[in-house]
Structures are given as C-alpha cells and as structure tokens.
Amino acid sequence: MTKKQLKRVDIILSPYSVSPYQVLINTVKRSKDEVIKEMINSGLRGRGGAGFPTGLKWKLASEQISDEKYIICNADEGEPGTFKDRKILSEVPRKVFSGMAIAGWATNSTKGVVYLRREYKYMVADLEKEIEVFNNKAKEIGLDFSINIFLGAGAYVCGEETALIESMEGKRGEPRNKPPYPIQNGFKGKPTIVGNVETFASASMVCRYGADEYVKFGTNDQHGSKLFSISGDSPKEGVHELELGMSIEDFVHEFGDGDTKAVQVGGVAGFCVPRKHFKTTIIGEGQTTGGATMIFNSTRSMYHVLHNYLDFFVEESCGQCTPCRVGTQQLLKGIEAVKLGEKEPEYLEQLIKLSQTMKVASKCGLGQSVANSFASIVTNFKEEMIY
Amino acid sequence: MSVNLKIDGINVSVEKGSTILDAAKKINIKIPTLCHHEDLCVAGNCRVCIVEVEGKNKLEASCATPAEEGMIIKTNTPKIRNARKDIISLLVSEHNTQCTTCYRSTNCELQALSSEHNIDHERFLSVLKPHTKIDKSSWSIEKDDSKCVRCQRCVRTCAELQHVNALTVSGKGKEMKISTFLNLPFSDVVCTNCGQCITHCPTGALTERRYFDEVWEAIGDPTKHVVVNTAPSVRVALGEMLGMPVGTRVTGKMVTALKKMGIDAVLDTDFTADLTIIEEGHELLTRLKSVLVDGDTSVKLPMMTSCSPGWVKFIEHMYPEYLGHLSSCKSPQQMFGALTKTYYAEKNNINPKDIVSIAIMPCAAKKFEANRPEMRDSGYQDIDAGLTTRELGHMIKQAGLNFAELEDTKYDSFMGDSTGAAVIFGATGGVMEAALRTAYEVVTGREVPFKNLNILPVRGLEGIKEATIKIEGCLPAWSFLEGAELKIAVAHGLINARQIMDMIVAGECPYHFIEVMACPGGCIGGGGQPIPTNNEIRLKRIKAIYDEDEGMPIRKSHENPEVTKIYADFLEKPLGHTSHKLLHTKYRKRNRY
Amino acid sequence: MSELKTVISDQIKKHGKGRDALMPILQSIVEKNNYLTNENMVEIAKELDISAADVYGTASFYSFLETEERGRYVIRICKSITCDMKGKGKVLRTIQDMLKIKIGETTQNKKFSLLETNCIGLCDQGPAMLINDDFYNHLTPEKVREVLVDYIRNKN
Structure with missing residues (x-):
C-alpha cells in the first residue's frame, strides 16, 4: 500500500504557461522511438477507466504497417458522475490536440478524430474554432496531421472503443469481438488508437515535463495526476486534479459533507465503498479509475x-x-x-x-x-x- | 501456418485464423453453442460457448476467439458450468417457455441446451415481455418475438447469404429486438419469403406459416379430390424429419405415406419440371434467335430461370427494371397447379372446383407464390396450399405412420412420370444441366458432349459456376447457332444472384443463360427443408439427388412420355397458345425499400 | 431538389457515399426536423444503397436519433443518480404540470416534447436538462418555470 496524503496538483487543468503547441514542436524534433519510450517510462495509463498502458498502445500502433492509421480521442464520456472531459475540452483543448498530434506523429497517423458525445453538442462551435487553430498550426510546422469532430448520437456503450468505431462507421454501436483490437483493425479496418481525452492531455504533459518528473506523481501502480469528477453530497462538486494514492478517508475529509456513508469510485461501473472501508481503500491502487466519484450521505437510500x-x-x-x-x-x-x-x-x-x-x-x-x-x-x- | 494449443489436456494443431471452437471440434470436443452457425460470420453474442483460457480471469467465447500458439484451454470446469448455466437460464428467463405447444419443440436448440444443462426454471424471474403479437401477415413466414433468443442468426442470414437485409436489429438494452423496417409486418417489407431465416433460427421464433390443418380438412371431405405434387428435393430430405440419416432417398415411402394419409392422387412435380425444360428451353432458343438473327432489342439476354419464387420476388424488389431477363415460365409448382385444374380435371372427368391441389415443397416462398393473384389461370386458385418438407414430416407423424417401415409405391399417373433431368432440379445447377441435356439435343440432334450426361461444371456448392458450350453440327432449323459458344452461369444464394445482377446492370454480363436459386445449395437447402441445414448436410442431399438421377431409366426431359403426350393431347407445341395461357406468367415491380 | 435531398447530398459530398456517411446524415436531418420520418429513412437508404431496415436499426440504437414525431423543442431531463438526488423529481413535476404532458409525450401544438435521458455530464450542476442542444443546470422548480416561460413566450 502506497498511501499518500491527498494532494492537489495542477498539471492538466493549469492554463497554458507553455503553449501545448510548443510542446508539440519540441517533441517532433526528437526521434519517434525516444518519445514512445518516454511514454512507456512515464507509466501513463489510459484515463478512461480501463487503464491500458498508453506507451505500449502507441508502440503497438507504431509497429503496424498500414497506408492509413487513425487517432481517435474518445470524448464520449457517458459514465454517470463523469464530466472531467467536458472541462478539459472547454478549458485546455490544445493540450488534448497536442497529445493527439504527438500520438499521430509517433505512430505515423495523419488523421485525428474527436468523438464527442451528442450531449455536448453545445461545445461544438468553440471546439471547431480551436480545431481550426490546431489544423493551421500543424500545417505551419509541416506536420501531416489534422483533426475533425465526429458527433455521437446518444449511447453510453459507444464509450467502449470498438462500439465507438462501429458508430463512426455508421452502424449500431455494438462492441466487437476482441481480438482483433483497434490497434490492429480499427476504424475502416485500419490501425487505430482510441484514447481518452485526459489521456491525450496527459501525454502532452509527459512530453512537456519528461517521464522522470511525471512518475514522481501518483502511486507505484499509477503515475501522474488524475482528474476527479466529484458530485453528490459534497460542498465541493466539480472537477479536481489530484495525485493518486490517497485514502478514501482523506478524500471524504476533503470533499464530503461531514456525513458521508458511501463513495462510488469510478462511476456506476466502479465500486461503492462503505464507511467501514474508507481507511483501507486507496484510490488508484489495484483498480484503475476514470475518476468519477459520487458521494452519498446518510440520508440516501x-x-x-x-x-x-x-x-x-x-x-x-x-x-x-x-x-x-x-x-x-x-x-x-x-x-x-x-x-x-x-x-x-x-x-x-x-x-x-x-x-x-x-x-x-x-x-x-x-x-x-x-x-x-x-x-x-x-x-x-x-x-x-x-x- | 499452424498454431498449437492444448484443449482439455489434448494437443491440437490448427490453421492460424481458426477459432478455439474449430480446434475443439477437430479433436471431437463438443462445446455447446447457440448463436454460432457454420454458414454465418461469427457473432459471439450468446456467450454459451465460453471456455477458460489459462492466464485469463475472463471466460472467452470459443466461437469468436482465435486459437493462439501455446494456449491452454479448458472447456468444462465448475467456473464454466456455473456461468453457462446462468447464461442459459437467462435465455430461458426471457423466452416463452410454452414448449409443449411450440412447432419447433424437440427441434429447438434452446430447449436442447436447457434440458442438457438441467436448467431450473425458477432460477431467475421471467423477463419475457407480455403480449407480444405474432406477425402472421406473410403467406410464408411467421415471426414470434416471444421465442426469440436474439442470436441474430436470421439477421446475418438475411444479410450474408441473401443480401436482402429485410431483417435488422432495432433498439438497445432490453428493447433490443429483431425487427423489419419500422417493425412493419413481413408482408409489407422487402422480404423474399426464401425462409432461410427459418432454417437458421435455433428456436420457434421464425417458422413457416402452416397449412396442414386445411389439408387434413380437405382430405376428410368426401366431395374433394385431393391432388398432391411433390418437389424433387423433398424426397432426399424428408427422411431427416422422420429419424433417418441425412441423404436417405425416401421417394417410394413418401408416396406410400401420402396415399395412406388419404391423398387421392400422388403426383410428381418432376412432370412439370420436365415440362419447364421444354418450355424454357424453347424460350431460350427463341430469344437467341430474336437477338442473334433478328436483332430484336426488346428481347433480353441473358435469360434467367424463374423456378425459384424467392429469387423472382428478389428481382421484383431489387432489380425491377430487369424483369425482362426472367423467363416467362411459371415454376413447376404453378405449372402443375394450372394443369391439375384443367388438363388433369378434364382427363379424369372431375369438376376442377372439387379439386384441392397441394404442393409439397422444400420452400417457404412457394406458399407466397401459390397465393399470387396472377396464379389463377385455370379459373381457380391453381395451387390451394403449399406445404414444406417439414410440414409433411409433421403430417406423417400426426397420421401415426411408421415411415421407416413403409413399402415403396410408385407415383400415380398421369402427371406422375419423371426423368433424371427433373430430379436434379432440386440441386443448384440442376435446371441448367437438365436444360442443356434437352436444348443441345434439340439443336444438334445429339446428346450433350458430357460423359454419362453428367455436366459436372455446373454441379457443386461454389457460389457462381460457369461453363461454355460450343454448339457444332446444328440441325438445319438451328443453323444460326452453328459454331456459337453458349455461355451459361449458375448462382445460388441471393448474394450470388446479386453479383450476377450487378454484372448485368454494369453491362458486363457475358452469359446467355443463367440459373438462379434463392437458397444456398438450391432447393435441397430450401427454406422449407428440415432443420438444421449446413454445407455438410447440403452435400449429402445433393449426392442423393444425383444418385436418384443416375438410377432413372430416362434422364432427359424431352423423353418423358407424359410430356410428349401432353403436347400431343393438350398443349399442341412448346410456347403455343395453351402453353402461354397456362404455363407462362408476368412479373411486377415491387417496392425497393 | 427537396430540402431533404439537399441535406443528404451535402453530407454525401462531405463524407462520400459509404456507410460512414449515415450518422452525419441522420444527425443533420434530426437537427432540422427533430426526428426522422419513415420517408426520410427510405430516402437515405436509397441514397446510400443500403436497406431501409438497416437505417432504421441504426437510428433506433441512438437516443438522439428519434424515429417518432417530436416537438420543435425536445426537453431531455437527466435522470441519473446525482441529478435525482438534487431534486430532479420536483423539476420534472413542474415541467409536466406546466406543459400538461408526461414523459415521452409531445404538446398538442407540437412545440415541446418531454423525455428523460441518461447522464448528460452535468452531475456537479444538477438537476440538469437539455432543450435541444442547450443545457440548463442547477434547476429548481422556479428556475425551470422561468426557462419554460421564456420558450413559451419568446420562441417559436
């Protein structure tokens, strides 16, 4: 058990002190292998909930031989209790696009897609402006990578990566049999990296700070900072960026309303932790999490x-x-x-x-x-x- | 390349790309399945075939998981058995379990699984949706959602084998169901009535519309003269319904059974199959002459066969602009119907209004065909009821006959004579082979230049088969064909038919004459045939068909003595006035969506 | 060319005639008319050369691709747990009382339809709802009344 004190961090949601596109420019000057290695060393894991090692995913994708590959940013956050991606895309979208572009460059993919859940359609106009900025920037620095938006149509299961791909192909969002995985056979049968919004933003941060710095955050199990969507019986509802490794007890102390009886960690697909286990449950240890935490007080059935x-x-x-x-x-x-x-x-x-x-x-x-x-x-x- | 793995302690080596299920089959380990079907792509959605893969906590669907080097698989552990029992119980919990009154009882894959695994009905609460209405709108197919296990075999069949896509999956979660466009009744959608969805359905959710009660009524009515005609492929499949091995030929027993059931005249659809060859063969030769000699652009080539009513409805929906390519010949069933209430009635001095004419067919679409309004050329409904092989099997059981012990009886005459050429109508390529046996001889006066009359290039299960026959030494009347190379093709399964149609649309179709059968394998694999049907079974039925042909004394349609007689007595000549009235028909455009 | 055909052909220009044009086409029709008519689906099937059943099957999978007639303003109130905890029930009752419709229904003047929806990602601001594409958060009976009154008076 590597319990840590609850600690706020400010990596992902901090305003652009260094332009994410500068990070991109600096990164693409390095060798691709080096950057993929950096990503592996950072220990970054997918932030959507499944927690697949990001560096490994990139490595596997880079090894695929194909005339076309895709980078898909999964912004179909439908897990009840989750809203961090909404925050990232509204506040620091360039970190996401920079991460996507680095992934694209490192794996020889030229097309990026943001799969945005239908419920967030009101964000499309702003995002499109930002995407235009990105696409121009990419052209300017001579990077063959462009991004566009694909709007979902309302189905939680499309957050599952193969269902998401089916949906992009104009079909019912029914998950496929795996293997083959999207890395081998994804969108239109081409190698495809599907990554969570926060994962791409984090990847950009790994490139900015370097793996050595990045691994200082978090637990042995999971490095880096993590965004938590906090809702329910809490006076501090909203998105908070924390270091993984704190106990639920500390978490409840910080975010609860003083009468917390249970915490749902990881959204409705995660676990419900009762008061008697608050001390012994460490967030980020053993189980990966998408960061949705719902707090219930003793009035709740x-x-x-x-x-x-x-x-x-x-x-x-x-x-x-x-x-x-x-x-x-x-x-x-x-x-x-x-x-x-x-x-x-x-x-x-x-x-x-x-x-x-x-x-x-x-x-x-x-x-x-x-x-x-x-x-x-x-x-x-x-x-x-x-x- | 091959991969080596171990299943239940036994080493097995399979081709790369094989599934765990394939590997298990190879060493005779039976893993139960439900959504899996040999004819169809992998779905992996019922989860009945789960197995343990060493090193993984999750259970994997063996039908959908590729075999990999070094895998260690277990197929029968407490963990698997518990999960499988849960899964089958879940399927039962959303199922209408009134098995006692189900048409598919004892032939139902869910029932078998449930019984094998000793499923406790009380394990879970019923989540069966109340008051589901059975769709009985179609002449051919009934759909009962309360018996659906959502394996999507029907959807895959309609898409992958037939490329009709009349069926889809709609809704999600607990509302997910198998549906037509907007959940419209079958009668209103692009369904071709081929019935392949029925033969691929593991339960009683999709069945043919049954008519045997009406038939029993007619048999019991002393004022009615009940005439039956049986299609070629029924005789090589009916045995399966009655406990006999696949591929058993039961022609004589079937005739006996029908007679014992009280049918007044048991006749053979083969007779009109032979007649079809004469009419269709002459139609082809006439078309060739019109196009090649007269340059008549209104006459369409290639000519395509029209005996398969599923195929006919397919082209009416999907390619209505190309209906001119269809032979105007009615199917043998409908020729039989029209002649029964005219020629047969007249010869036997029976009032046609007292005749009940029944066709026993391997087919679901024949039911629709019998009810087409244009099929009343005798002045009555030409065929009163079309029954499937399965329905006949049920009737024989209902009659309490010990089928296996029945002696052989010959068909009644007249309209009971048959040839080998007619018998092979039942297999894909058979109509083509029969047509060539006759047409070549009509044109040249010699037998087709194939050993023992067996035209092997058009036989077998390849999706599209083709052949070229050079015509030499023509009789004077056909001299315009001298040296011509007749190009022919055979397609079975509507997805293959669509390929041919797309060639025609693109103006790239090199053929003169094409045989199309809606069902994979032809009629032996028809939508009215015993369930299951797969390629192994199709091949056995096909073999039985060709064995039957080889055993016939006459193997060319134009040598059928009753055919010669009907032209002399009644029809005068092929494509003559009476023929046109009774044996030919017209087609109509239908909605495409 | 009919309006519908223009919508379809615009999307086909962008995405090609392949199946992956289907979702954008369905979306743009729903954006215009709030739901898909039977004729819409047949027309799409024709244009993309797929079966109408497939168009229907796909549309019926997604909660925002309605195949039933809907009003010009579709209210989707979030029913997920946190919105529920924060008083969604009262807000819903207020809407029902004001518009005299139940969940799944459309007002007689075809202006409003009322639906429940799963999480819309505003759990920290519940109860929340969407009216077409716009969101409304921290709802109370009073606030939702104000919102609806504005729609009733000022929007067509």
Whole structure:
C-alpha cells in the first residue's frame, strides 16, 4: 500500500504557461522511438477507466504497417458522475490536440478524430474554432496531421472503443469481438488508437515535463495526476486534479459533507465503498479509475441508488450479448422482488453470483463492470436492500 | 501456418485464423453453442460457448476467439458450468417457455441446451415481455418475438447469404429486438419469403406459416379430390424429419405415406419440371434467335430461370427494371397447379372446383407464390396450399405412420412420370444441366458432349459456376447457332444472384443463360427443408439427388412420355397458345425499400 | 431538389457515399426536423444503397436519433443518480404540470416534447436538462418555470 496524503496538483487543468503547441514542436524534433519510450517510462495509463498502458498502445500502433492509421480521442464520456472531459475540452483543448498530434506523429497517423458525445453538442462551435487553430498550426510546422469532430448520437456503450468505431462507421454501436483490437483493425479496418481525452492531455504533459518528473506523481501502480469528477453530497462538486494514492478517508475529509456513508469510485461501473472501508481503500491502487466519484450521505437510500444504476444499465446495454442484456434486467427485477418480499433475501446471493457471471462472460466492459457496483452495494448495504 | 494449443489436456494443431471452437471440434470436443452457425460470420453474442483460457480471469467465447500458439484451454470446469448455466437460464428467463405447444419443440436448440444443462426454471424471474403479437401477415413466414433468443442468426442470414437485409436489429438494452423496417409486418417489407431465416433460427421464433390443418380438412371431405405434387428435393430430405440419416432417398415411402394419409392422387412435380425444360428451353432458343438473327432489342439476354419464387420476388424488389431477363415460365409448382385444374380435371372427368391441389415443397416462398393473384389461370386458385418438407414430416407423424417401415409405391399417373433431368432440379445447377441435356439435343440432334450426361461444371456448392458450350453440327432449323459458344452461369444464394445482377446492370454480363436459386445449395437447402441445414448436410442431399438421377431409366426431359403426350393431347407445341395461357406468367415491380 | 435531398447530398459530398456517411446524415436531418420520418429513412437508404431496415436499426440504437414525431423543442431531463438526488423529481413535476404532458409525450401544438435521458455530464450542476442542444443546470422548480416561460413566450 502506497498511501499518500491527498494532494492537489495542477498539471492538466493549469492554463497554458507553455503553449501545448510548443510542446508539440519540441517533441517532433526528437526521434519517434525516444518519445514512445518516454511514454512507456512515464507509466501513463489510459484515463478512461480501463487503464491500458498508453506507451505500449502507441508502440503497438507504431509497429503496424498500414497506408492509413487513425487517432481517435474518445470524448464520449457517458459514465454517470463523469464530466472531467467536458472541462478539459472547454478549458485546455490544445493540450488534448497536442497529445493527439504527438500520438499521430509517433505512430505515423495523419488523421485525428474527436468523438464527442451528442450531449455536448453545445461545445461544438468553440471546439471547431480551436480545431481550426490546431489544423493551421500543424500545417505551419509541416506536420501531416489534422483533426475533425465526429458527433455521437446518444449511447453510453459507444464509450467502449470498438462500439465507438462501429458508430463512426455508421452502424449500431455494438462492441466487437476482441481480438482483433483497434490497434490492429480499427476504424475502416485500419490501425487505430482510441484514447481518452485526459489521456491525450496527459501525454502532452509527459512530453512537456519528461517521464522522470511525471512518475514522481501518483502511486507505484499509477503515475501522474488524475482528474476527479466529484458530485453528490459534497460542498465541493466539480472537477479536481489530484495525485493518486490517497485514502478514501482523506478524500471524504476533503470533499464530503461531514456525513458521508458511501463513495462510488469510478462511476456506476466502479465500486461503492462503505464507511467501514474508507481507511483501507486507496484510490488508484489495484483498480484503475476514470475518476468519477459520487458521494452519498446518510440520508440516501442505497437501494434507490442501486436501482437507479440498474435502470441505467438495463437501458444502455447494447443488448447483443446474453449476460448483459438479460442479466441487467434480472438484477433490477431481482432487487425489486426482494424489496417487495416476493423473493427471499437469500435470492440476493443468487444475484451476486449472476453478476459474477456477467463479469466473466459478458462481451465488453459494460456488462463486465455491472458486478462492481452491484456486488459492492448489495454486500455492504444488505439491510437496505431488504427492509 | 499452424498454431498449437492444448484443449482439455489434448494437443491440437490448427490453421492460424481458426477459432478455439474449430480446434475443439477437430479433436471431437463438443462445446455447446447457440448463436454460432457454420454458414454465418461469427457473432459471439450468446456467450454459451465460453471456455477458460489459462492466464485469463475472463471466460472467452470459443466461437469468436482465435486459437493462439501455446494456449491452454479448458472447456468444462465448475467456473464454466456455473456461468453457462446462468447464461442459459437467462435465455430461458426471457423466452416463452410454452414448449409443449411450440412447432419447433424437440427441434429447438434452446430447449436442447436447457434440458442438457438441467436448467431450473425458477432460477431467475421471467423477463419475457407480455403480449407480444405474432406477425402472421406473410403467406410464408411467421415471426414470434416471444421465442426469440436474439442470436441474430436470421439477421446475418438475411444479410450474408441473401443480401436482402429485410431483417435488422432495432433498439438497445432490453428493447433490443429483431425487427423489419419500422417493425412493419413481413408482408409489407422487402422480404423474399426464401425462409432461410427459418432454417437458421435455433428456436420457434421464425417458422413457416402452416397449412396442414386445411389439408387434413380437405382430405376428410368426401366431395374433394385431393391432388398432391411433390418437389424433387423433398424426397432426399424428408427422411431427416422422420429419424433417418441425412441423404436417405425416401421417394417410394413418401408416396406410400401420402396415399395412406388419404391423398387421392400422388403426383410428381418432376412432370412439370420436365415440362419447364421444354418450355424454357424453347424460350431460350427463341430469344437467341430474336437477338442473334433478328436483332430484336426488346428481347433480353441473358435469360434467367424463374423456378425459384424467392429469387423472382428478389428481382421484383431489387432489380425491377430487369424483369425482362426472367423467363416467362411459371415454376413447376404453378405449372402443375394450372394443369391439375384443367388438363388433369378434364382427363379424369372431375369438376376442377372439387379439386384441392397441394404442393409439397422444400420452400417457404412457394406458399407466397401459390397465393399470387396472377396464379389463377385455370379459373381457380391453381395451387390451394403449399406445404414444406417439414410440414409433411409433421403430417406423417400426426397420421401415426411408421415411415421407416413403409413399402415403396410408385407415383400415380398421369402427371406422375419423371426423368433424371427433373430430379436434379432440386440441386443448384440442376435446371441448367437438365436444360442443356434437352436444348443441345434439340439443336444438334445429339446428346450433350458430357460423359454419362453428367455436366459436372455446373454441379457443386461454389457460389457462381460457369461453363461454355460450343454448339457444332446444328440441325438445319438451328443453323444460326452453328459454331456459337453458349455461355451459361449458375448462382445460388441471393448474394450470388446479386453479383450476377450487378454484372448485368454494369453491362458486363457475358452469359446467355443463367440459373438462379434463392437458397444456398438450391432447393435441397430450401427454406422449407428440415432443420438444421449446413454445407455438410447440403452435400449429402445433393449426392442423393444425383444418385436418384443416375438410377432413372430416362434422364432427359424431352423423353418423358407424359410430356410428349401432353403436347400431343393438350398443349399442341412448346410456347403455343395453351402453353402461354397456362404455363407462362408476368412479373411486377415491387417496392425497393 | 427537396430540402431533404439537399441535406443528404451535402453530407454525401462531405463524407462520400459509404456507410460512414449515415450518422452525419441522420444527425443533420434530426437537427432540422427533430426526428426522422419513415420517408426520410427510405430516402437515405436509397441514397446510400443500403436497406431501409438497416437505417432504421441504426437510428433506433441512438437516443438522439428519434424515429417518432417530436416537438420543435425536445426537453431531455437527466435522470441519473446525482441529478435525482438534487431534486430532479420536483423539476420534472413542474415541467409536466406546466406543459400538461408526461414523459415521452409531445404538446398538442407540437412545440415541446418531454423525455428523460441518461447522464448528460452535468452531475456537479444538477438537476440538469437539455432543450435541444442547450443545457440548463442547477434547476429548481422556479428556475425551470422561468426557462419554460421564456420558450413559451419568446420562441417559436
């Protein structure tokens, strides 16, 4: 356990003290291998939640031989409780574009796409202006890389990278079988890097500060700073940039309202941590996180919270695979039946087992992650499920 | 390149690109599946075929996971069994489990899985949507969403095998379902009625519209004279419905069974298949003459066959501007119907209004075809009911007949004579082969220059087959064909038909005559045939068809004595006035979307 | 050329006639008319040479590609947990009372449709909603009333 004090950092969200495009200019003067190595050494992991090592992803993409490759910035943040990408794209978009461009340059890709969730359409006008600035800059420095926006149409599952690609190809956003991964066979069958907004911004920061400096932040498990979307029963709702490694206890002390009974770490696809585990749970250790943290105080019914989550999953499952499509419905119907007394409380055990089946047998991360919140809430707040 | 892996302790080596499921099959390890079908691309969505891959916590769908060097796989562990049981239970929980009244009972993949895995009905609550309405709008196909397991086999079939795309997946989450455009009734969409979705459906969600109750009524009605004609491919597949091995030829038993059921006359569609060859062969020769000699631009080449009603409806929807390429010949079923209520009625002195004419077909589209308003040239509905091979199988069971023990009986006459040429109509390439056996001889006076009359280039399961036949030594009447090279092609499966049509549209079609069958493998793989159907089964049925042909004393349509007689007694000559009235038809443009 | 055909052909010019033009086409029609009519979908299918069922199947997957008639202003109120905790229920009731419609319905004058939506990324500012593309945050019954009154009086 590498517990750290809660510490605010100001890397990603700080205003441009050094122009991100200067970082880009400096970076593309170096050798590609060196930059990819730097990215590997920085230990940066995907910031969307899955936590795949970014440097490795770039390396694999750079090794693919193809006439065309794509860099896709996943701005389809649909996880309830997550809004950090909105903040990044409204406040420091150039860090994102610079990170995308570096990724493009390092892997010989010339096309970048920002897949923006439909709910953020009001941001398109401003983003397009910024993209124009970027595209002109790229031309100016002789970098063959351009970015455009692809607007989603409202489907949580499109945050899953292969579903996102299907959607860009004009199809239903149903996740693909993997392998092959997008790095081998992505958008239009070409090698594709799909990365989270914060990941690209962080990559730009790695290039600015260098891996040696970057690894000083965070835990052994995860380096760097992390943006947290904090909502719920907190007087400090909003996006906060923190160093990974603090305990929930410290976190709650800083952001709770003094009456916190549970914290949902990682959005509805993450875990719900009850008060009795606040001390021993370190954020960023063991589990990666997209940074969504929802705080619940003692007035909240955890049954109601879980019901709300399950409603969400029942609707947002793409519906193609059995465990997720039917499993989500069963979990919802099951807790209702227990609450109403139609099923014995022991039925909750059966449902937890089912959620474990969903975890190991679902096709994509959506179905696989339902068990996280389900099992943690049902186990830790069992009385609330029954009475 | 090959990869080596270990499954349940057994080493196996497979081609790179094979799946874990393929590898397991190779060493006879059976992994249960549901959404998987040999004919279709991988979906990996039912998750029934999950296995453990050493080093991974997740279970992998074996149908969708490539075999990799050094993999260590387990297919039967407590972890897998528990998960699989959950998954099958989930499928059952959203399923209409009234198996006792399901047409597919005992032939249902979900039922088999559920029974094999001893699924407890109470494991989960039912999430079956109440009050789903069965779509019975189509003459051919019924869709019951309450029995759908959402494996998408039908959607993939409609797209990959047929390129019709009448079916899609709509909605998401719990609202996700298999749907037509706007969820319109089948009768209103671009469905060709081929029925391939039915033969690929693992459950009773998609079935043919059944007519056997009406048929039993007619049989029981003493005032009705019930006539049946049976299609060539039924005789090589019906046995599968009744516990016999795939590829068993049951022609004689089938006739006996029909007679025992109380059918008044059991006749052979082969008779009108032979008649089709005469009419269609002459139509082709006439078209060739019009184009090559008279330079008539209104006559279209290539000419395309019209015996497959799924194909006919496909071209009516998708390429209505090219209907002129279709032969005007009715299908053998409809020729049979028109003649039954005219020629047959007259010869047997039966009032045609008392005849109930039934066709036993390998086909779902034949039901629609029988109900086309233009198919009333006898003055009555020419065919009263089209039944599938499966329906006949059910009727034989309903009648309590011990099929395997039945003796052989010959077809009644007349309109019961057959030739080898007619029998092979049942396999892809068969119509072409039969046509060539006759047309070549008509033109040259000699048999087709193929050993033992077997025109091998047009046989087999390749999607599009082609051949060129040089015509030499013509009889004087056909001298304009001297030295001509007749180019022919055979396509089966509508996706292949579409390729041919696109060649025609692009003006790049080199052929004179093309046979198209809607279903993969031709009629032996029809939408009304026993389930399952896959390539292994198709090949066995095809072999049975050619064996039947080889065993026939007459193997050329123009030598069928009843055919000769009907021209002498009734039709006068091919393409003559009566022929035109009864044996030829017109097509119509249908909506494309 | 009809308006619809212009919309489609503009997008085809930009994205080509391939399937990946489908989403931009659907989006631009919805932007103009708030929903897709049956005729729209048939026309798109024709232009892209795909089946109408595929167009429908794709559209029905996405919550912003409506295939049912909607009003000129589509209100999407967030129903995710944090908005719910912050009083979404009262806000929703206020809207329903004001417009006399329930969730999923459209006012008789075809001006407003009311829908619930999953997270719109304003969890720190809940309860929140979208009216077409614009967002409204920190809603209270009073505030939502003001917003709607403005739409009722000042927007067509």
